[in-house]
Amino acid sequence: xxxxxxxxxxxxxxxxxLQQGLIITLQxxxxxxxxxxxxxxxxxxxxxxxxxxxxxxxxxxxxxxxxIPLFVLLFWIxxxxxxxxxxxxxxxxxxxxxxxxxxxAYMAEVFRGGIEAIDLGxxxxxxxxxxxxxxxxxxxxxxQAIRIIVPQGVNVYVGLLKGATIxxxxxxxxxxxxxxxxxxxxxxxxxxxxAVGIAFISLTLSVAGLAYxxxxxxxxxxxxx
Amino acid sequence: MSETLLKINNVTKVxxxxxxxxxxxxxxxxxxxxxxIGPSGSGKSTLLRCINFIAPPDQGEIIFEGKTWKRFHSxxxxxxxxxxxxxxxxxxxxxxxxxxxxxxxxxxxxxxxVMLGLTKVRKEGRAKAREIAEQSLIxxxxxxxxxxxxxxxxxGQKQRVAIARALALNxxxxxxxxxxxxxxxxxxxxxxxxxxxxAKDGMTMVxxxxxxxxxxxxxxxxxxxxxxxxxxxxxxxxxxxxxxxRARAFLSxxxx
Ligand SMILES: Nc1ncnc2c1ncn2[C@@H]1O[C@H](COP(=O)(O)OP(=O)(O)O)[C@@H](O)[C@H]1O
Ligand SMILES: [Mg+2]
Numbered sequence: 001x002x003x004x005x006x007x008x009x010x011x012x013x014x015x016x017x018l019q020q021g022l023i024i025t026l027q028x029x030x031x032x033x034x035x036x037x038x039x040x041x042x043x044x045x046x047x048x049x050x051x052x053x054x055x056x057x058x059x060x061x062x063x064x065x066x067x068i069p070l071f072v073l074l075f076w077i078x079x080x081x082x083x084x085x086x087x088x089x090x091x092x093x094x095x096x097x098x099x100x101x102x103x104x105a106y107m108a109e110v111f112r113g114g115i116e117a118i119d120l121g122x123x124x125x126x127x128x129x130x131x132x133x134x135x136x137x138x139x140x141x142x143x144q145a146i147r148i149i150v151p152q153g154v155n156v157y158v159g160l161l162k163g164a165t166i167x168x169x170x171x172x173x174x175x176x177x178x179x180x181x182x183x184x185x186x187x188x189x190x191x192x193x194x195a196v197g198i199a200f201i202s203l204t205l206s207v208a209g210l211a212y213x214x215x216x217x218x219x220x221x222x223x224x225x
Numbered sequence: 226m227s228e229t230l231l232k233i234n235n236v237t238k239v240x241x242x243x244x245x246x247x248x249x250x251x252x253x254x255x256x257x258x259x260x261x262i263g264p265s266g267s268g269k270s271t272l273l274r275c276i277n278f279i280a281p282p283d284q285g286e287i288i289f290e291g292k293t294w295k296r297f298h299s300x301x302x303x304x305x306x307x308x309x310x311x312x313x314x315x316x317x318x319x320x321x322x323x324x325x326x327x328x329x330x331x332x333x334x335x336x337x338x339v340m341l342g343l344t345k346v347r348k349e350g351r352a353k354a355r356e357i358a359e360q361s362l363i364x365x366x367x368x369x370x371x372x373x374x375x376x377x378x379x380x381g382q383k384q385r386v387a388i389a390r391a392l393a394l395n396x397x398x399x400x401x402x403x404x405x406x407x408x409x410x411x412x413x414x415x416x417x418x419x420x421x422x423x424a425k426d427g428m429t430m431v432x433x434x435x436x437x438x439x440x441x442x443x444x445x446x447x448x449x450x451x452x453x454x455x456x457x458x459x460x461x462x463x464x465x466x467x468x469x470x471r472a473r474a475f476l477s478x479x480x481x
Contacts, residue, residue: 051303124279125328125387129342129394130318133310139345143332 010188011195017182021175022199028095028172029164033157035100040107047112058108065105070163073098078170095167103160110152114145147218154211158204165200175199227254229288230429231398236275236285238268238453245271247453249285253398253431258424260440261433263450264475269433270325272450273400276431277320278313289316290397318346321391321399325406327383329375329390335362336371339390347394361393362386365419381412388419398429405436437479441465449475 011018046058068076078094081087089097118141126136168177179192186192231253238246246268253259261269274280276287281296288294294316297309330338339358343349349357362371365385375383384404391399401420405413417439423430424443434440440447441461448458449472457469467473 051300119326119328121324121326121328122330124274125322125324125330125390126341127279127314128277128317128320128322129390130314130346131342132314135345139341140330144330 004190006191007186007188008191010182010186011191014178014182014192017178018175018195018199021173021178021196022203024092024172025161025164025174026203028092028167028174029099029157029161031096032099032103032160032164035096036103036107036156036160037153039100039104040111043104043108044111044115047108048115062105062108065101068102070098070102070166071169073101074166074170091167091170091172094170095164095172098167099160099163102163103156106156106159107153110149110156111145113152114147114149115141117148118144147215150218151211151215154207158207161203161207162200165196227256229253230255230257230290231276231431232288233272233276234286234288236272236282236287238271238275238280239283245453246275246282249275249453249455251448251455251458253429255429256427257445258430258432258443259446259448260444261431261448261450262435262437262440262475262479263456267450268453269450270402273322273402273431273433276400277317277322279317279322287316289319292316314346318342318394319397321394321396323384323387323391323399323401323404325403327375327380327387327407329378329383329386331375334372334374335367335378335386335389338375338386339393342390342394357393358389361389364392365389366415379412380408381415384408384412384416385419388416392423398431399423401430401432401434403433403435405434435479437476451475 043058043062046054047062049055049058074094077098078089078091081089081094122140122144123136126140127133131139164174165176168174168180171177175196179189179196183189183192229252233249233251233253236246236249237244249272251259261272263269271280275282278287278294278296283296286293286295294313297305299305329335330341333341336355336358339361340351340354343354343357344351347354359368359371362368362385365388367382367385367389370378370382370386375386378386387404404420405416408416413436417436420430420432420439421443432440432444441464444461446458447461447464449456449464449467449469451471457464457467457472459467464472464476467476
């Protein structure tokens with residue numbers, strides 16, 4: 001980096017824009033995670049289905065979704081849908097859906113792992129008192145599985161948060177986009193991306209901290225049914 | 226004269242290619258206590274689980290209070306399956322079941338464990354449910370543990386919670402599956418006493434057990450199973466003096 005003149009003032013001057021970017025990053029990762037939870041739970045149930053073809057289909061979808069790079073997924077959803085099917089999504093929508101699909105593939109495994117870790121006897125005891133299959137799941141199995149699912153779900157979320165940096169390629173004005181845009185004009189990429197890095201590290205640490213508190217709470221008391 | 230409450234008709238159960246129950250027939254009369262004995266792996270647990278369709282029989286049927294229950298499964302008609310699944314809770318809520326490993330719900334206190342069926346199956350209001358649940362726990366001697374989580378309870382206390390959870394729903398028949406087998410020896414007799422108390426109150430019960438002295442004492446009828454079949458059955462005296470070689474071998478191995 002010979003001859004490179006650091007100019008940290010640019011960072012300070014662009015804090016409002018960076019903050020805007022941060023909010024977009026948070027928003028898109030949260031919407032993406034919400035979708036990931038819905039997809040994940042759906043396909044986890046599919047993989048545990050009694051119907052062979054539902055099981056195979058769900059397993060196939062999960063494996064497929066896991067093997068597509070987020071980058072490619074993003075282009076398919078944003079440009080592909082538009083070109084092939086005239087479905088025009090905003091960059092934000094496309095980004096959130098892509099994150100939802102990638103995250104969903106991981107969440108499916110997290111849900112399945114958490115649910116399968118619960119002793120079968122729990123479900124049987126719930127059925128034996130006359131609960132329907134779905135109530136046995138929502139009132140007895142899931143509340144126990146949640147304790148396993150939450151910490152792993154947080155890992156998936158942190159992954160999505162990092163994945164969210166990719167959405168700038170289709171023009172979502174997230175932090176990376178802001179950093180790129182500003183450093184192009186001010187020739188300070190090192191400073192701008194470092195600022196983004198620091199923001200991400202603090203974000204990830206805060207999420208981990210929140211998760212720790214949540215986990216402690218889950219372990220202390222429990223669902224009041 | 227005595228009324229058949231539960232009829233197990235020609236029940237067969239297969240896991241993969243393994244025939245675990247073969248053509249089981251057994252009628253249980255109201256108020257009767259039937260003990261099922263037999264070597265490990267002979268299908269005793271599976272038979273109990275067929276009765277309340279936790280493990281639905283592959284062939285044959287269960288007739289409970291005159292209503293016939295048969296397995297149903299369509300490969301493609303999900304709606305028909307759902308309709309059938311939706312009927313089963315009615316059968317199950319009339320049949321209490323207690324398991325070897327207690328299976329109490331660890332995320333609920335003792336009283337919440339018992340309340341769950343009352344609120345969600347019997348549709349009682351919370352106040353009424355709590356009252357019934359507390360009463361039920363007091364009856365099994367847990368009046369001072371109402372708000373404890375299972376992790377704070379001993380094995381014997383957990384099993385009492387499980388018994389109270391079943392009894393609170395006022396079942397017509399109770400199924401016990403080796404409910405003392407995972408208890409420390411000093412806790413066994415307390416649980417057996419609870420079952421004796423139920424017998425005295427006239428509860429219909431099907432009890433899988435290895436506690437032979439208890440079985441001889443409490444049973445009206447003892448059923449000996451081996452390799453998925455009922456080999457012989459009779460009154461405690463008849464079983465004590467059985468001439469069936471397999472039953473004799475089993476009894477001498479367990480009684481010493
Ligand atoms: N869910 C299951 N899947 C496959 N095999 C099973 C299952 N449950 C029981 N079995 C088999 O069925 C046989 C009878 O088991 P079980 O009814 O538990 O016997 P018991 O209670 O008399 O010891 C055993 O060989 C066991 O391995
Ligand atoms: Mg058994």
